[in-house]
Each structure stands twice: as C-alpha cells, then as structure tokens.
Amino acid sequence: MSCDCDYVLPSRKGFMPHYDNCKTVWQAKHPGKKYPKNDDGTIALPNEHLLSLDVDILYHLGLDNKNCDLKAMFHDAKFVCMGGTKYRMREFAQYMAGVLNIPTDGGLKNLTKRSQRYAMYKVGPVLAVSHGIGIPSMTTLLQEVIKLLAYAKVANPIVFRLGTSGGLGIPAGSVVVSSWGLNGNLEKTHNIPILGKTRKFPSILDTRLSQEVHSLADPSDEFQTFLGGTMGADDFYRGQGRLDGPFCDYTEQDKLAYLTKLSEMGVRNIEMEAPALAAMLTEAGVRGGVVCVTFLDRLQGDQVTPSKATLTDWQNRPMILIGRYIEKYLKK
Numbered sequence: 297m298s299c300d301c302d303y304v305l306p307s308r309k310g311f312m313p314h315y316d317n318c319k320t321v322w323q324a325k326h327p328g329k330k331y332p333k334n335d336d337g338t339i340a341l342p343n344e345h346l347l348s349l350d351v352d353i354l355y356h357l358g359l360d361n362k363n364c365d366l367k368a369m370f371h372d373a374k375f376v377c378m379g380g381t382k383y384r385m386r387e388f389a390q391y392m393a394g395v396l397n398i399p400t401d402g403g404l405k406n407l408t409k410r411s412q413r414y415a416m417y418k419v420g421p422v423l424a425v426s427h428g429i430g431i432p433s434m435t436t437l438l439q440e441v442i443k444l445l446a447y448a449k450v451a452n453p454i455v456f457r458l459g460t461s462g463g464l465g466i467p468a469g470s471v472v473v474s475s476w477g478l479n480g481n482l483e484k485t486h487n488i489p490i491l492g493k494t495r496k497f498p499s500i501l502d503t504r505l506s507q508e509v510h511s512l513a514d515p516s517d518e519f520q521t522f523l524g525g526t527m528g529a530d531d532f533y534r535g536q537g538r539l540d541g542p543f544c545d546y547t548e549q550d551k552l553a554y555l556t557k558l559s560e561m562g563v564r565n566i567e568m569e570a571p572a573l574a575a576m577l578t579e580a581g582v583r584g585g586v587v588c589v590t591f592l593d594r595l596q597g598d599q600v601t602p603s604k605a606t607l608t609d610w611q612n613r614p615m616i617l618i619g620r621y622i623e624k625y626l627k628k
C-alpha cells in the first residue's frame with residue numbers, strides 16, 4: 297500500500313512513513329479507539345451517538361443530512377480551504393476558478409446562505425469556507441465541515457487554512473507555512489474544557505504536506521516564504537503579548553522576552569487558530585495545513601499599519617501557494 301502522508305512521531309526524530317494515511321500515528325495517540333477512516337479514505341465519524349439521530353443538522357452551515365443530498369452536492373470535493381473572512385474566501389474561490397479553468401458564469405453561490413453565520417463556496421473540487429476569528433469560531437465550523445465530508449463520502453480530503461498573522465523576526469508580507477501549532481501556554485496541544493475537565497489534544501500537522509507546500513515557493517515570488525511553528529493565541533491583544541490593548545500590566549521587556557522565547561522555539565508567526573485546527577484534523581484522521589501571510593513583525597511593534605490596499609494584496613499570497621499545490625495535486 298502506498299503512503300499518503302508522513303507524520304513526525306514525538307518519540308522518533310525524523311519521518312515515519314506509513315500506509316493508510318495517518319492510521320499508525322493516530323492509533324498510537326488514541327489507544328483503544330476506532331480509527332476514524334474507512335478503507336476507501338472516507339471519514340468514519342467516531343461518535344456513535346450520531347447513529348441515533350434521524351437527521352443531523354449542521355446548524356451553522358444551514359445544511360442537514362436528510363433534506364439536503366450532501367453526497368450529490370459535495371462528493372467531488374477534495375480540498376477544503378478555510379480563512380477568517382467571507383470576503384477572502386470568496387476571492388479565493390474566484391481565484392481557484394481561474395487556476396482550474398472552471399467557469400463561474402452564474403456567479404459564486406454562498407452554499408450556507410440559510411445560516412448567515414459563515415460563507416461557503418464550491419469551485420469544482422475546492423470548497424472555500426470562512427471561519428471567523430479564533431478557535432471557538434473556527435472549530436465550530438470545522439466540526440460541521442468534518443461531518444459534511446463524512447456524509448458526502450469524500451475520500452481523503454485535505455484541509456487548508458489560509459490566514460493572516462503577526463510574524464516573528466521576518467519581513468511583513470512574508471508567508472509562513474506552519475510545521476506545527478503551539479497554544480498560548482507554549483504547548484503543542486489544543487486544550488479544551490470538556491465536562492468540567494481540561495483535555496489536551498496533540499496539535500500535529502502533516503509534515504509532508506507542509507514541506508510540499510513550502511517547496512512551491514518560487515524565487516521569483518515577490519514575497520519570502522518560511523516554514524516554521526505557529527502560535528495560535530486565544531486573544532489578539534494580551535494573548536499575543538501586545539502592549540496596545542485596553543488592558544496591560546506587563547512591560548515592553550516582558551513582551552519582548554516572551555516573543556523572543558517563542559522565536560527561539562522556532563515559532564515564525566502568531567495567529568488564533570492553528571493548534572486547534574491541527575488537533576481536530578488529527579483526531580479526524582484528515583490531512584491539513586496552515587498557510588498565513590504576516591501583516592507585521594511583532595518584534596518591531598503591535599499595530600497593523602499597512603494600508604487596506606496593501607493588506608488586501610498580501611492576503612492573496614497564501615492563495616498563490618495553495619493554488620499551486622492544488623493545481624499540481626490534480627495534475628498527478
């Protein structure tokens with residue numbers, strides 16, 4: 297059987313090739329649990345409570361698995377690309393229509409329009425979905441997307457986040473492809489209180505996928521692309537060590553000591569979703585990556601000062617790399 301991905305095992309420095317996507321690593325991390333993937337690569341949702349539902353309402357997507365033919369609508373999807381704003385994800389859908397030469401004559405339709413919470417567009421095998429700000433908003437959407445992919449029987453989907461971030465010691469406008477996610481306590485886990493107890497889920501990203509995306513950076517690109525760790529904070533201001541929020545009881549030295557420590561650990565950028573996305577996709581047995589542009593160098597300041605036009609232009613940079621990856625993947 298051929299290997300579909302490589303994961304770095306914490307116990308083993310280097311890569312561990314394995315068959316059947318990430319089954320070996322997944323099972324090592326979830327002893328005694330059923331692997332959430334079928335032999336054909338479709339997602340086998342591990343939650344048995346779902347079996348007792350007559351209809352599963354994907355509330356924030358405005359879809360359900362009884363009144364909507366999710367298989368007819370989404371079975372041919374292969375890539376789910378997510379990012380904070382509806383505007384960006386519409387732009388991305390339009391961009392991918394160009395890359396893949398798919399006509400959008402009737403215009404792009406927001407497939408979640410009944411919910412009004414997020415926006416989702418489909419262009420051939422690409423779903424472009426907005427996820428809002430921060431981990432709770434992103435994971436709410438992601439969990440419904442995982443169920444959608446399972447009900448639509450999508451085989452071996454790949455999920456990307458195309459985001460914005462603050463860089464650490466790299467020029468503003470650079471792109472960072474995340475090799476791992478770190479939470480605000482400097483742990484490579486996504487921590488979430490469940491039934492009154494904080495549980496920790498490992499934030500592992502697909503090493504081969506991030507290396508492949510990084511390798512698609514071209515010397516002629518007008519931006520630099522870095523591979524490195526990404527810290528996903530639970531707050532934009534104090535959670536990212538900023539001095540410009542309404543509250544702050546630490547000094548500039550404290551801030552710089554923290555950011556320098558992050559930088560020395562290999563963190564290249566700070567955003568608000570990566571560790572949770574990495575953990576949730578690992579739990580679902582789905583490959584995923586995070587590619588973010590940086591809007592500023594956090595070692596130089598806190599405020600996002602470039603013009604709206606510049607920021608809008610920079611947001612296209614992760615799209616260029618992901619577009620190259622998808623195009624290359626589909627030509628294989």
Ligand SMILES: O=P(O)(O)O[C@@H]1C[C@H](O)[C@@H](CO)O1
Binds near residue numbers: 461
């Ligand atoms: O994808 P976006 O641009 O939303 O990513 C970052 C992280 C937060 O969601 C938000 C904070 O401004 O931007």
Ligand SMILES: O=c1cc[nH]c(=O)[nH]1
Binds near residue numbers: 463536
């Ligand atoms: O500094 C930044 C910039 C964008 N997004 C973040 O989360 N942090």
